[in-house]
Amino acid sequence: MITVNLAIIIPFLAAILVPFLHKTIKRIHIGWFVFIISSALFIFLIRYIPNIANGDTYLYTIRWIPSYNINFTTYLDGLSLIFALLITGIGALVTIYSINYLSSDENLSHFYSYLLLFMGAMLGVVFSDNIMILYVFWELTSISSFLLIAFWYHRKRSREGAQKSLLITVSGGFAMLVGFIMLFVMTETMSVREIIATVPNFNEHPLFIPALILILLGAFTKSVQFPFHIWLPTAMEAPTPVSAYLHSATMVKAGIYLVARFTPVFGGELTWFWLVTGIGLLTMFWGSFNAIRQTDLKALLAYSTISQLGMIMSMFGMSSAALQNGYSLDSVVYTQAAFAALFHLMNHSTFKGALFMVVGIVDHELGTRDIRRLGGLATLMPITFTIAIIGSFSMAGLPPFNGFLSKEMFFTAALNISNLQFSSETWMNLIPIVAWVASIFTFVYCMIFVFKTFLGNYQEEKLEHPAYEAPFGMLISPAILGALVILIFFFPNVLGEYVLTPAMYSIFPYMNGELGLHINQWHGFNTELMLTIGVIILGTLLYISLRHWKKIYRLLPEKWSFNTLYGNVLEKTESISNAVTNSYMTGYLRDYMVYIYLFFIIAVGGTLFRTQSFLFNIEGNSEITGFELLITLAMMIAAVAILLAKSRLTAIILNSVIGYGIAILFVIFRAPDLALTQTIIETVTTVLFLAAYYFLPEWKKEESKKRSKGVNAIISVAVGVIFTTIALAVQNGKLFESISYFYENSYELAGGNNIVNAILGDFRAFDTMLEVVVLLIAGLGVYTFIKLKARKGDKPLEDK
Amino acid sequence: MEILIIILGGVLFAPAIYNLLQKQLLRIIIGTVLLSHGAHLLILTMGKLKTGQPPILMDGITEYTDPLPQALILTSIVISFGITSLLLVLAYRTTRENNTDNMEQLRGKSNE
Numbered sequence: 001m002i003t004v005n006l007a008i009i010i011p012f013l014a015a016i017l018v019p020f021l022h023k024t025i026k027r028i029h030i031g032w033f034v035f036i037i038s039s040a041l042f043i044f045l046i047r048y049i050p051n052i053a054n055g056d057t058y059l060y061t062i063r064w065i066p067s068y069n070i071n072f073t074t075y076l077d078g079l080s081l082i083f084a085l086l087i088t089g090i091g092a093l094v095t096i097y098s099i100n101y102l103s104s105d106e107n108l109s110h111f112y113s114y115l116l117l118f119m120g121a122m123l124g125v126v127f128s129d130n131i132m133i134l135y136v137f138w139e140l141t142s143i144s145s146f147l148l149i150a151f152w153y154h155r156k157r158s159r160e161g162a163q164k165s166l167l168i169t170v171s172g173g174f175a176m177l178v179g180f181i182m183l184f185v186m187t188e189t190m191s192v193r194e195i196i197a198t199v200p201n202f203n204e205h206p207l208f209i210p211a212l213i214l215i216l217l218g219a220f221t222k223s224v225q226f227p228f229h230i231w232l233p234t235a236m237e238a239p240t241p242v243s244a245y246l247h248s249a250t251m252v253k254a255g256i257y258l259v260a261r262f263t264p265v266f267g268g269e270l271t272w273f274w275l276v277t278g279i280g281l282l283t284m285f286w287g288s289f290n291a292i293r294q295t296d297l298k299a300l301l302a303y304s305t306i307s308q309l310g311m312i313m314s315m316f317g318m319s320s321a322a323l324q325n326g327y328s329l330d331s332v333v334y335t336q337a338a339f340a341a342l343f344h345l346m347n348h349s350t351f352k353g354a355l356f357m358v359v360g361i362v363d364h365e366l367g368t369r370d371i372r373r374l375g376g377l378a379t380l381m382p383i384t385f386t387i388a389i390i391g392s393f394s395m396a397g398l399p400p401f402n403g404f405l406s407k408e409m410f411f412t413a414a415l416n417i418s419n420l421q422f423s424s425e426t427w428m429n430l431i432p433i434v435a436w437v438a439s440i441f442t443f444v445y446c447m448i449f450v451f452k453t454f455l456g457n458y459q460e461e462k463l464e465h466p467a468y469e470a471p472f473g474m475l476i477s478p479a480i481l482g483a484l485v486i487l488i489f490f491f492p493n494v495l496g497e498y499v500l501t502p503a504m505y506s507i508f509p510y511m512n513g514e515l516g517l518h519i520n521q522w523h524g525f526n527t528e529l530m531l532t533i534g535v536i537i538l539g540t541l542l543y544i545s546l547r548h549w550k551k552i553y554r555l556l557p558e559k560w561s562f563n564t565l566y567g568n569v570l571e572k573t574e575s576i577s578n579a580v581t582n583s584y585m586t587g588y589l590r591d592y593m594v595y596i597y598l599f600f601i602i603a604v605g606g607t608l609f610r611t612q613s614f615l616f617n618i619e620g621n622s623e624i625t626g627f628e629l630l631i632t633l634a635m636m637i638a639a640v641a642i643l644l645a646k647s648r649l650t651a652i653i654l655n656s657v658i659g660y661g662i663a664i665l666f667v668i669f670r671a672p673d674l675a676l677t678q679t680i681i682e683t684v685t686t687v688l689f690l691a692a693y694y695f696l697p698e699w700k701k702e703e704s705k706k707r708s709k710g711v712n713a714i715i716s717v718a719v720g721v722i723f724t725t726i727a728l729a730v731q732n733g734k735l736f737e738s739i740s741y742f743y744e745n746s747y748e749l750a751g752g753n754n755i756v757n758a759i760l761g762d763f764r765a766f767d768t769m770l771e772v773v774v775l776l777i778a779g780l781g782v783y784t785f786i787k788l789k790a791r792k793g794d795k796p797l798e799d800k
Numbered sequence: 801m802e803i804l805i806i807i808l809g810g811v812l813f814a815p816a817i818y819n820l821l822q823k824q825l826l827r828i829i830i831g832t833v834l835l836s837h838g839a840h841l842l843i844l845t846m847g848k849l850k851t852g853q854p855p856i857l858m859d860g861i862t863e864y865t866d867p868l869p870q871a872l873i874l875t876s877i878v879i880s881f882g883i884t885s886l887l888l889v890l891a892y893r894t895t896r897e898n899n900t901d902n903m904e905q906l907r908g909k910s911n912e
Contacts, residue, residue: 587907588903588904588907589903590821590822590823590903593820593821594821597817618802618803620848621801621802621803622801622802622848622849622850622851623801624801624804628801628804629804632804632805632808635808635811635812636808636811639811639812639814639815639834640811640815642815642819642830642834643815643818643819648826651826651827651830652830655830655833655834658812658834658837659833659837662837662840662841665805665841666844668850669844669849669850669865670850670852670853670854670855670865671844671854671855671865671870671873672854672856673870673874674844674870674873674874674877677874677877677878678877681877681878681881684881685833685881685884685885688884688885688888689826689888691888692826692888692889692891692892693826695892695895695896696825696826696891696892696895696901712818712821712822713818715817715821716813716814716815716816716817716818716821717814719813719814719817720810720811720813720814720817721810721814723809723810723813723838723842724806724807724809724810724813727806727809727810727842727845727846728803728806730846731802731806731845731846738847738866738868739868740847740864740866740867740868743855743867743868744857744864746857747857753856753857753858754855754856754857755855755856755857755864755867756855756867756870756871756874759867759868759871760871760874760875764871767871767875768875771875771878771879774878774879774882775878775879775881775882777882778882778883778885778886779882781886781889782885782886782889785886785889785890785892785893786889786892786893
């Protein structure tokens with residue numbers, strides 16, 4: 001049984017195969033293999049359309065981490081089918097196009113591996129029912145997109161664009177992961193279907209709004225919504241097939257998919273409505289407004305993609321109004337917005353893909369994408385020109401192209417929303433106005449795209465190559481897409497009935513009424529048509545007077561742009577963290593010791609103080625004799641005197657005074673073995689010190705500032721006091737009896753009279769063994785330090 | 801007696817820490833030696849002092865001093881001796897290689 005899970009896995013397997021095939025089969029272009037894979041997947045998915053249209057859904061599960069509820073579950077319904085068809089279909093077309101676009105001395109096996117990796121990841125995103133798996137594939141799309149943007153990695157700008165896109169989309173993806181975990185905490189399930197089924201039970205939960213905002217962050221960063229749109233124009237450094245595929249048709253729609261998928265979960269929330277609609281409209285306006293000032297064709301298309309995605313996003317936001325007040329027949333009217341959004345999503349993929357390929361052809365044939373150098377190509381490249389006209393007029397929303405239909409539906413949705421009564425009048429009326437103004441700007445940049453490139457004067461002296469029509473192979477894909485643009489206009493209801501309506505039932509699972517809409521090309525003279533005519537008239541006027549009002553863009557200087565902000569944030573983050581690190585990592589050992597002791601004083605001393613664990617009583621203490629007092633006092637004096645010693649010899653002698661004092665104390669405290677060891681060790685240590693004394697430089701007076709001396713003194717006294725206090729408290733706070741009576745059977749158990757030796761050699765012999773190892777290592781270390789030297793002619797040891 | 805020894809431990813600790821905060825290698829090493837002395841005394845005091853005879857079994861004696869801290873200290877003395885000797889040789893080599901035993905001048909490179 002071939003399942004949808006397999007459809008996800010196949011591209012990954014193929015991505016592994018690509019390098020091998022590329023090495024073995026030299027004669028056939030490796031792109032054809034990729035084309036076979038993607039078109040086979042497309043055909044495989046097409047076969048599901050009738051069943052899906054009948055309301056069937058397909059669910060397959062492969063166990064992955066069942067103990068964590070994480071299973072590789074795929075769910076095929078109307079919504080995921082739309083996206084999967086786009087991914088595989090446009091993928092196949094882009095592959096044909098790239099076969100002709102990329103020259104054979106490029107690293108093709110890398111390119112197609114990344115492309116297949118991306119395709120598999122994207123299919124995984126739209127089919128996954130488990131949110132964790134969805135997140136895994138989501139990040140895989142980010143990574144493969146990163147690799148594809150930086151495909152020409154020797155160019156600095158490619159690397160920068162790739163880095164920017166990765167940083168922004170991965171931050172958003174991470175926020176999304178947190179949102180998913182919150183969802184899991186609220187619903188205790190990771191399956192999207194089950195989450196949707198349990199919606200009413202948790203929408204009062206305190207985590208509901210945070211989860212909503214975090215998941216939207218993920219969607220907005222991926223779908224280039226304001227203000228995260230800045231990565232898309234810089235991602236245009238990628239090869240054009242990549243721009244056409246990832247940055248117009250598929251990856252940037254992943255956020256749209258997420259919003260559509262989670263509309264049943266969050267749609268009833270006003271925050272969702274305002275965020276999605278508001279940000280969507282703002283993005284639409286900002287993108288279309290900025291597209292006009294671009295001089296690079298791909299940058300213009302990037303901003304236009306931003307704007308169109310904002311439009312789709314805002315429509316999904318509007319459709320969530322249907323869920324505001326429960327499900328009633330009156331609210332079905334708002335679901336039309338989602339229908340329009342899905343329709344425009346399909347349309348946008350068709351015409352935007354075609355337009356990117358057109359730009360690629362122009363770039364490929366003439367060696368430039370700069371509008372200021374182009375012009376007058378219409379007669380030289382007639383087919384390309386035709387496709388460009390179809391694409392951009394569709395983008396502008398003119399008949400007889402599919403963009404017109406979705407634009408009309410968009411206006412309808414915006415006008416419907418403005419009649420809603422859950423907020424102030426003015427805000428609601430703003431929605432259609434902003435939408436309309438943004439559409440005017442859209443019209444202007446579409447005209448710029450066509451007329452500045454293909455009409456006007458042909459400037460041969462500014463071009464690298466003279467203009468010729470592109471090879472046939474490059475024209476296939478854009479021609480197919482252009483044909484689709486027109487076909488969809490004339491037969492929109494085929495698409496609507498079979499593909500879009502089932503997706504509507506995925507978004508609004510509880511709407512049992514008539515969700516399916518009939519699309520009319522002509523619906524009489526109504527407000528929407530008036531708005532479109534207004535767009536055309538005003539847009540034309542603006543286009544003609546472009547030269548006069550272009551000065552407005554100078555009001556927005558470069559230093560206030562979001563790109564600059566992003567750059568500054570990146571730079572400041574680095575420089576500030578550098579400054580912070582350098583401020584406390586001084587490289588002086590003393591400073592680090594000061595930190596450690598300060599922490600010790602604050603943590604341990606603070607705990608002592610807070611828990612009030614001072615204990616002091618002298619009951620049960622043994623008595624002090626005069627001799628012991630004398631020894632102790634002598635040691636104290638010696639310890640302090642070390643600090644004041646004028647010469648090294650004095651310090652070493654004082655040090656041994658303390659050592660022998662300790663040995664005497666051991667004698668007094670009935671520890672013969674200790675006294676013996678301490679005496680020997682102290683002697684050897686003194687000898688060592690004296691040996692070192694001979695080699696070490698003179699005992700210098702410490703030349704440090706008064707202040708640091710004071711700090712040292714305070715710290716050392718404080719540490720001493722804290723230790724003393726702790727020891728006193730512990731000494732008087734016996735919790736339980738000693739276990740030492742056990743060792744008093746040492747004769748029976750270990751056959752020795754000396755209890756200490758029995759402990760060392762028998763009861764706790766592991767300690768002794770490892771202590772011997774310590775001595776061995778120390779001895780080896782000493783030997784090495786003395787003997788090992790860098791021989792002459794070698795590098796110094798440090799650099800090895 | 802315990803109190804006196806504990807105070808002695810504290811008095812050993814303070815100069816030890818002060819020495820550790822100095823710049824000259826030899827002073828730092830002396831600081832570590834003092835630190836271990838203080839630690840040994842504290843361990844010994846924790847098991848109560850002079851509670852009986854030395855921990856060597858003899859007929860007719862029932863009260864012994866706690867042997868466990870003694871065993872611990874014996875281990876510790878040997879280990880700290882190993883460390884001290886290693887540090888001394890390290891100081892010797894460092895001084896020979898860099899012609900200084902001042903910690904301020906023995907700073908690492910800025911990129912480390």
